[in-house]
Amino acid sequence: MMPEIGHFALIIAFCLTLLLATVPAWGAWRGNAVAMALAPTLAVGVLVFVGISFGCLASAFLQDDFSVALVASHSNTLLPPMYKFAAVWGNHEGSLVLWALILAMWTAAVALFSPQLPLLVLSRVLSVMGAIGIGFLSFSLVTSNPFARLLPNTPVEGGDLNPLLQDPGLIIHPPLLYMGYVGFSVAFAFAIAALLGGRLDASWARWSRPWTNVAWGFLSLGIMLGSWWAYYELGWGGWWFWDPVENASFMPWLAGTALIHSLAATDKRGLFKSWTVLLAIFAFSLSLLGTFLVRSGVLTSVHAFATDPARGMFILVFLALVVGGSLTLYALRAPAVSSRVTFGWASRESLLLVNNVVFLVATLTVLFGTLFPLIVDGLGMGKVSVGPPYFNAVFVPLMALLVPFMGIGPVSRWKHDDVSRWRSELVVPALAAVVCGVTFPLLHAPYNIWVALAVLMSAWLVLGLVQDVWRRLRNASSAARGLARLTPGYCGMLIAHLGFAACVTGVVATSQYSAERDLKMSPGNTQTLAGYDFRFVEVVKVRGPNFAADEARFEVSRDGVVVANMSPQKRRYLATGSVMTEAAIDPGLFRDIYVAMGEPIGSDGAWAMRLHYKPLVRWMWLGAIFMAVGAFTSVLDKRYRRQRGAVYAGDEATLHGA
Amino acid sequence: MGPRLKLFLPLFLFAMLAITLFRGLSLDPAEMPSALIDRPLPAFNLPQLGLPGLLSEQDIEGQVSLLNVWATWCIACRVEHPYLQQLSDQGVVIVGINYKDNDAAAERWLEELGNPYRFNIADNDGTLGLDLGVYGAPETYLVDSAGVIRYRHVGVVDETVWNTLLEPAYQELIEEGETQ
Amino acid sequence: MKAITLLVTVMLVISAQPALTLIETYDFSNPELEVRYQNLTEELRCPKCQNQNIADSNAPIAQDLRRLLHQQLEEGASNDEILDYMVARYGEFVRYRPSFGGASIVLWMAPALLLLAAAGVLLITLRSKSKSNSDGVASLSAEEQLKLESLLNKAEQDS
Numbered sequence: 003m004m005p006e007i008g009h010f011a012l013i014i015a016f017c018l019t020l021l022l023a024t025v026p027a028w029g030a031w032r033g034n035a036v037a038m039a040l041a042p043t044l045a046v047g048v049l050v051f052v053g054i055s056f057g058c059l060a061s062a063f064l065q066d067d068f069s070v071a072l073v074a075s076h077s078n079t080l081l082p083p084m085y086k087f088a089a090v091w092g093n094h095e096g097s098l099v100l101w102a103l104i105l106a107m108w109t110a111a112v113a114l115f116s117p118q119l120p121l122l123v124l125s126r127v128l129s130v131m132g133a134i135g136i137g138f139l140s141f142s143l144v145t146s147n148p149f150a151r152l153l154p155n156t157p158v159e160g161g162d163l164n165p166l167l168q169d170p171g172l173i174i175h176p177p178l179l180y181m182g183y184v185g186f187s188v189a190f191a192f193a194i195a196a197l198l199g200g201r202l203d204a205s206w207a208r209w210s211r212p213w214t215n216v217a218w219g220f221l222s223l224g225i226m227l228g229s230w231w232a233y234y235e236l237g238w239g240g241w242w243f244w245d246p247v248e249n250a251s252f253m254p255w256l257a258g259t260a261l262i263h264s265l266a267a268t269d270k271r272g273l274f275k276s277w278t279v280l281l282a283i284f285a286f287s288l289s290l291l292g293t294f295l296v297r298s299g300v301l302t303s304v305h306a307f308a309t310d311p312a313r314g315m316f317i318l319v320f321l322a323l324v325v326g327g328s329l330t331l332y333a334l335r336a337p338a339v340s341s342r343v344t345f346g347w348a349s350r351e352s353l354l355l356v357n358n359v360v361f362l363v364a365t366l367t368v369l370f371g372t373l374f375p376l377i378v379d380g381l382g383m384g385k386v387s388v389g390p391p392y393f394n395a396v397f398v399p400l401m402a403l404l405v406p407f408m409g410i411g412p413v414s415r416w417k418h419d420d421v422s423r424w425r426s427e428l429v430v431p432a433l434a435a436v437v438c439g440v441t442f443p444l445l446h447a448p449y450n451i452w453v454a455l456a457v458l459m460s461a462w463l464v465l466g467l468v469q470d471v472w473r474r475l476r477n478a479s480s481a482a483r484g485l486a487r488l489t490p491g492y493c494g495m496l497i498a499h500l501g502f503a504a505c506v507t508g509v510v511a512t513s514q515y516s517a518e519r520d521l522k523m524s525p526g527n528t529q530t531l532a533g534y535d536f537r538f539v540e541v542v543k544v545r546g547p548n549f550a551a552d553e554a555r556f557e558v559s560r561d562g563v564v565v566a567n568m569s570p571q572k573r574r575y576l577a578t579g580s581v582m583t584e585a586a587i588d589p590g591l592f593r594d595i596y597v598a599m600g601e602p603i604g605s606d607g608a609w610a611m612r613l614h615y616k617p618l619v620r621w622m623w624l625g626a627i628f629m630a631v632g633a634f635t636s637v638l639d640k641r642y643r644r645q646r647g648a649v650y651a652g653d654e655a656t657l658h659g660a
Numbered sequence: 661m662g663p664r665l666k667l668f669l670p671l672f673l674f675a676m677l678a679i680t681l682f683r684g685l686s687l688d689p690a691e692m693p694s695a696l697i698d699r700p701l702p703a704f705n706l707p708q709l710g711l712p713g714l715l716s717e718q719d720i721e722g723q724v725s726l727l728n729v730w731a732t733w734c735i736a737c738r739v740e741h742p743y744l745q746q747l748s749d750q751g752v753v754i755v756g757i758n759y760k761d762n763d764a765a766a767e768r769w770l771e772e773l774g775n776p777y778r779f780n781i782a783d784n785d786g787t788l789g790l791d792l793g794v795y796g797a798p799e800t801y802l803v804d805s806a807g808v809i810r811y812r813h814v815g816v817v818d819e820t821v822w823n824t825l826l827e828p829a830y831q832e833l834i835e836e837g838e839t840q
Numbered sequence: 841m842k843a844i845t846l847l848v849t850v851m852l853v854i855s856a857q858p859a860l861t862l863i864e865t866y867d868f869s870n871p872e873l874e875v876r877y878q879n880l881t882e883e884l885r886c887p888k889c890q891n892q893n894i895a896d897s898n899a900p901i902a903q904d905l906r907r908l909l910h911q912q913l914e915e916g917a918s919n920d921e922i923l924d925y926m927v928a929r930y931g932e933f934v935r936y937r938p939s940f941g942g943a944s945i946v947l948w949m950a951p952a953l954l955l956l957a958a959a960g961v962l963l964i965t966l967r968s969k970s971k972s973n974s975d976g977v978a979s980l981s982a983e984e985q986l987k988l989e990s991l992l993n994k995a996e997q998d999s
Contacts, residue, residue, distance in 0.1 A: 238896050245891055300684040304890045311685045322678050329671040336667055344969050352966055359958040367951045374947050380683040383943050385692055387885045389936025396951040522865040600863025610863040695931035786904055793929040795887035795901040
């Protein structure tokens with residue numbers, strides 16, 4: 003019964019979404035206030051019904067209802083309850099319902115938390131989001147029905163959730179990622195609404211900034227979690243592979259970074275209005291492109307869902323309509339003449355443009371690299387592969403190019419600034435950064451020039467920010483007053499940029515200083531890696547809720563002092579018989595130690611073991627968390643909350659005139 | 661019109677992308693053509709399965725043949741076997757490469773299921789497989805009478821595969837051989 | 841028919857499932873070889889996996905290639921020779937770092953070209969923005985000045 007209710011609720015949600023996409027938009031076109039005012043109600047209605055649908059699907063999983071085909075293929079009675087819940091989105095059909103749910107949540111949020119928005123704008127924005135919802139709900143209902151039943155031959159037991167997914171990471175990684183991707187639809191909707199309205203001023207940027215920052219923050223967290231999850235789950239210490247699916251999430255992030263900075267310029271100075279609109283369209287288009295790449299089978303990936311070219315066709319058509327339509331609208335409606343607002347060569351505006359240039363080139367490079375095998379194959383020129391060696395070689399220099407400008411940014415002034423002022427303000431941090439860059443790598447033999455460069459760049463960013471904060475506090479009458487004067491916007495920037503610096507340091511340190519050994523070890527052996535002694539104590543048999551495992555016990559010490567006890571496992575999952583390695587990690591702020599079990603060698607208790615030493619690897623993920631926190635902090639700024647009841651003179655006339 | 665035209669650039673670029681993706685839907689990214697097409701068979705010197713003596717690439721030259729990579733641990737090979745038997749009965753020359761397998765098990769298999777192969781090369785270490793670019797069994801190569809590899813099929817050879825992919829090429833090579 | 845194809849594909853895939861994490865313990869006569877081994881296993885792609893390098897893959901073919909790599913390194917082959925050997929057998933597909941020849945040259949040049957193009961647009965934009973600045977700002981009439989002041993006062997009261 004429940005699955006049918008869920009299915010029915012999804013259909014109702016689809017109908018409501020159809021209304022949401024059409025009625026308020028028509029109302030905005032005709033100036034019909036009643037039609038426009040329906041938008042928030044419809045948005046909430048969609049959320050309610052998608053929520054019910056999702057709830058029914060989740061309860062089918064939690065109750066082991068194997069008559070639902072999805073539950074039968076992706077779940078199992080032995081699965082712990084939290085993984086039964088996460089299994090809802092551990093597959094193509096369920097993840098689409100999650101997409102639709104999160105889209106409905108963002109739509110309702112915009113509907114409910116935008117009191118300052120003129121109804122004319124709000125109705126258009128919500129209609130655009132509804133139009134996107136039509137795509138996903140119809141995709142789900144038409145090609146990927148999650149509620150398909152296996153009647154009358156209901157299996158007694160399900161297949162299993164892929165053991166790789168049986169991990170807390172699955173519970174949060176996709177939802178966070180979707181919060182990010184889908185969140186960019188808000189900026190997209192605002193941009194389209196601005197184009198539809200024909201009045202492309204800076205207000206759309208003011209309104210969409212908080213939404214975009216929050217979406218970007220979530221996406222940062224989602225990507226970070228994916229990287230961390232791969233690191234501890236897969237057993238070989240990797241954390242980023244430039245896999246097409248990973249790139250599918252990274253491209254919106256890169257474009258999103260350009261977007262949040264461009265929005266700042268448009269908001270503050272009314273500049274680059276149509277460029278920012280284009281960026282908003284671009285970022286969301288990349289989200290949709292990502293959906294296509296992951297589900298169509300066009301590119302090979304370990305992460306891809308079960309692929310089906312027919313589904314791919316559906317998404318491609320949707321993509322063509324949404325992106326093609328929005329770019330046509332852009333071409334027709336965006337102002338052909340640029341604004342008369344001016345700024346000098348040395349100014350915050352030009353630094354923000356540098357940011358845009360770097361991130362845009364980065365996005366396009368990743369896009370081209372990801373699609374290159376497809377292009378070459380399509381032209382009949384054979385099969386090539388593009389992987390980490392290529393991406394690392396081109397991406398790292400781009401980021402390096404960005405950093406010098408990034409250090410000047412926070413200190414720069416709008417419109418007109420002076421290079422000599424920059425020089426005098428930043429000479430101390432610059433010199434200190436050089437000193438750091440030269441000296442810190444001496445702590446770790448052999449001397450590594452890449453680490454030196456990375457430290458120099460991170461120190462440049464950090465010290466520049468520290469100095470700026472200190473100046474502001476010093477100029478205030480008291481420290482407390484000074485701190486209070488630091489706006490959430492500024493603090494957000496500060497935290498996010500610090501996070502970026504941490505990330506850069508972590509990435510380079512780990513890439514350069516990691517050590518790894520694959521060894522044959524028997525109980526009683528001790529091996530050394532990077533100054534740590536790993537003593538293999540024993541192997542015991544353990545039992546989990548749905549697996550049986552061999553657990554190896556290690557005692558790790560440094561200079562004779564025990565620093566960690568580690569227990570990697572080799573698990574055999576009872577439902578499918580598949581065997582997985584569960585690595586043991588001793589986390590630390592400055593280093594991770596990692597032990598993974600291979601296979602038994604011979605019959606005298608020897609095992610193949612992989613030992614890793616990974617310095618500063620956590621800085622990468624902590625940096626990403628900081629970036630997200632910075633983004634969330636920036637929206638606390640009171641200017642986003644202040645504008646209740648602001649009236650748009652032009653719209654009043656239109657509203658009453660109809 | 662000039663500045664307005666510039667604004668159509670993103671749409672144009674997107675259209676190119678969409679066409680590429682559309683084309684991509686009909687391609688198979690996992691399909692990998694052999695790197696040895698139109699190249700001669702790699703040289704090798706391996707024992708024969710079930711018989712004394714060594715075989716080399718010269719033993720395969722002289723007629724158009726199918727080179728079938730198989731093993732007893734490969735379930736799909738078992739599925740393919742009856743059809744290979746059928747082809748062999750029709751007169752198609754099939755040479756087997758017993759890939760990374762156990763000789764005794766392989767001989768037992770052939771006894772039980774029948775032997776469609778003219779002869780079998782015992783490639784226990786997989787060295788010939790490596791030289792051919794084999795990445796999994798079953799794989800079937802079409803080799804012409806001069807010992808040049810002309811086609812590779814990865815996966816089971818069944819009636820459809822034979823009729824649509826292999827037979828036309830096979831017939832062509834036979835005719836080519838006859839006219840020479 | 842389709843069912844059989846599917847079944848067979850599944851079976852082919854199952855025989856290569858990453859079910860076991862195979863960690864081989866190769867001994868190298870020289871630590872520099874071990875470093876080259878680690879780098880090359882990350883550059884070579886497993887021919888049959890879903891986008892994995894041979895370092896991370898547990899497929900039998902990946903194991904074979906790792907063993908071959910170890911052997912060739914010990915025999916003294918250079919990195920280029922090893923890569924050429926692999927490409928001769930498995931095609932360009934097996935390299936994660938595209939070669940500099942043929943179509944891939946476009947790939948390697950793309951980032952630099954994009955950067956130049958974008959930087960060019962940036963410079964043109966900056967020039968036009970700073971040039972019109974020297975036109976000066978039109979002055980306000982007295983009425984406009986009053987209006988401006990009242991608006992500014994109002995803004996201050998609000999903040």
